[in-house]
Amino acid sequence: MxxxxxxxxxxxxxxxxxxxxxxxxxxxxxxxxxxxxxxxxxxxxxxxxxxxxxxxxxxxxxxxxxxxxxxxxxxxxxxxxxxxxxxxxxxxxxxxxxxxxxxxxxxxxxxxxxxxxxxxxxxxxxxxxxxxxxxxxxxxxxxxxxxxxxxxxxxxxxxxxxxxxxxxxxxxxxxxxxxxxxxxxxxxxxxxxxxxxxxxxxxxxxxxxxxxxxxWCQFSNCNTILRARKDYHDKLTRFQLCSPHLLTDSELEEVLEHVDDLVKWATEVKEYATKVTIETDKEWSKFKLVEGRSVRKFSDDKKVEEVCKANGYTDIYRNSLITLTDMEKLMGKEEFNTLLGNLVYKPEGKPTLVPRSDKRKELVLHNVKQEFGGKE
The missing domain is CATH 3.90.320 (Lambda Exonuclease; Chain A)
Incomplete structure (x- = not known):
């Protein structure tokens, strides 16, 4: 133990x-x-x-x-x-x-x-x-x-x-x-x-x-319902949900400081409340537990294949490559790099705003027309 x-x-x-x-x-x-x-x-x-x-x-x-x-x-x-x-x-x-x-x-x-x-x-x-x-x-x-x-x-x-x-x-x-x-x-x-x-x-x-x-609170097991977390985000209420064009640059940056954690917190709160409802039969005054949306699936792929073939449907397969990660695991890194290294590329990541403290290199996007005094 x-x-x-x-x-x-x-x-x-x-x-x-x-x-x-x-x-x-x-x-x-x-x-x-x-x-x-x-x-x-x-x-x-x-x-x-x-x-x-x-x-x-x-x-x-x-x-x-x-x-x-x-x-x-x-x-x-x-x-x-x-x-x-x-x-x-x-x-x-x-x-x-x-x-x-x-x-x-x-x-x-x-x-x-x-x-x-x-x-x-x-x-x-x-x-x-x-x-x-x-x-x-x-x-x-x-x-x-x-x-x-x-x-x-x-x-x-x-x-x-x-x-x-x-x-x-x-x-x-x-x-x-x-x-x-x-x-x-x-x-x-x-x-x-x-x-x-x-x-x-x-x-x-x-x-x-x-x-x-x-x-420092992110790995705490009670972070989801920590009152200090709510108090921290409560200061945004002074903006009264203004439209973005009514906020100053400094106010926009203040909101941006909260966005990632607010999104994460919202998901965690919903997961926590759902878990409590399932495990304790808790009844909420404004919420209820329902069956979520699901995707239809075949119960027996082999039988589906047999039925299709017996009725003349043969074009029922799709061939696709396994993922790059799975391919690398299958071959091993050295063999993968030798055979497929020249066929692998990494596309540019989608630009995203992060705090200045983030250690990643700043992405500078130049607007050529603006730099040379041109018009859009």
């Missing part, structure tokens, strides 16, 4: 920003999504490869989720660990490497613990490498509270045994082509723990403090 800390390292950004959330989340179901399962399998496969790399006896995990992409990405992770280890050995002949190490930081966070994917101790430096298999959100190591908690937990174990002066924390996120590293001194980490972490962790453990809505 896997233990779960109330104040987990992986959700640290959330409970440090919104201390009451962890206690609220205890009343809601934690869903195991396909993405989360995939991440668990990838971590198991990566663990196997690193253990094998350092000469430990281990057994390769088996899962239907393991495909060529996962094999490649976990190979890249193991290769990165090996390269780092070889570099470290040039100045520290006998570094200590630990895989899936339990890290206890309960002296700063009530009942706080976590698991470090890979730790390397080399003289005055402690290295912590964390595999992030997700491809949805780019994760930065700089001032990353999860990594800093891992660092504090590791220092609790090794600081008295080794003369550690600094901790190098690395996020390895292969599907985002992201390797992010941050270095902090032991004094910096302990100062953060004493000046900020302890107080907020105690508030979070008690369920006290203020919930401030923002991106």
């Amino acid at each position: 896997v233990e779960h800390a109330i104040l987990s390292a992986s959700s640290a950004h959330r409970w440090l920003t919104c201390p009451p959330l962890p206690q609220l989340e205890r009343f809601f179901e934690n869903k195991t999504t396909e993405v989360a399962h995939e991440g668990t399998v990838a971590h198991s496969l990566a663990e196997y490869k690193v253990r094998k790399l350092i000469g430990e006896k281990t057994r390769k995990p088996k899962s239907k989720s393991i495909d060529d992409d996962m094999e490649q990405h976990t190979d890249d992770y193991a290769f990165y660990i090996n390269e780092l280890l070889q570099t470290i050995k040039m100045r520290t002949p006998d570094p200590i490497i630990l895989i899936e190490q339990r890290l206890d930081f309960s002296n700063y966070v009530p009942d706080g613990f976590g698991t470090g994917d890979c730790l390397i101790i080399a003289d005055k430096t402690l290295y912590i490498i964390d595999l992030k298999y997700g491809r949805g959100v780019l994760v930065d190591a700089e001032d990353n509270p999860q990594m800093m908690l891992y660092a504090l937990g590791a220092l609790n174990i090794f600081d008295a045994l080794y003369d550690i002066e600094e901790v190098e924390m690395t996020i390895f996120q292969p599907r985002k082509y992201n390797i992010s590293t941050s270095v902090k001194t032991v004094n910096e980490l302990k100062e953060w723990a004493d000046s900020e972490l302890k107080e907020k962790a105690e508030l979070a453990f008690k369920g006290e403090g203020v919930v401030k809505y923002g991106p």
Whole structure:
């Protein structure tokens, strides 16, 4: 059985920003999504490869989720660990490497613990490498509270045994082509723990403090019905649903800041209300449960084929290629690139507005007639 800390390292950004959330989340179901399962399998496969790399006896995990992409990405992770280890050995002949190490930081966070994917101790430096298999959100190591908690937990174990002066924390996120590293001194980490972490962790453990809505709430299991989310979007009511041509540019930008989350929230609220109705027979004053639209299907394709042929209908088949992704999985990346690489193209994506903080390169569309003073 896997233990779960109330104040987990992986959700640290959330409970440090919104201390009451962890206690609220205890009343809601934690869903195991396909993405989360995939991440668990990838971590198991990566663990196997690193253990094998350092000469430990281990057994390769088996899962239907393991495909060529996962094999490649976990190979890249193991290769990165090996390269780092070889570099470290040039100045520290006998570094200590630990895989899936339990890290206890309960002296700063009530009942706080976590698991470090890979730790390397080399003289005055402690290295912590964390595999992030997700491809949805780019994760930065700089001032990353999860990594800093891992660092504090590791220092609790090794600081008295080794003369550690600094901790190098690395996020390895292969599907985002992201390797992010941050270095902090032991004094910096302990100062953060004493000046900020302890107080907020105690508030979070008690369920006290203020919930401030923002991106850090997106993975909360009670985000759908979080009042702070409604309050955040309520400020749009001052526009009184004005037509777009009545809004100023700055007002339009303010609305744009809310659009993506409003659309997502609307879908989540409907899904949540439907689930509650189905599971508890809840009756709403203005809504009811009905059978949704569905698409007709054949109950037995083979019998349909027999009936059609028996009655002279032969033109009943359509041949189409399998998807590009399925074709790549069928052939393997190398064979696919050799045979079909020159037949693959990536069309331009549809232009879309995103916040300035988005790391994608800005798309500049030039209007030639305007640039040269011409008329439309």
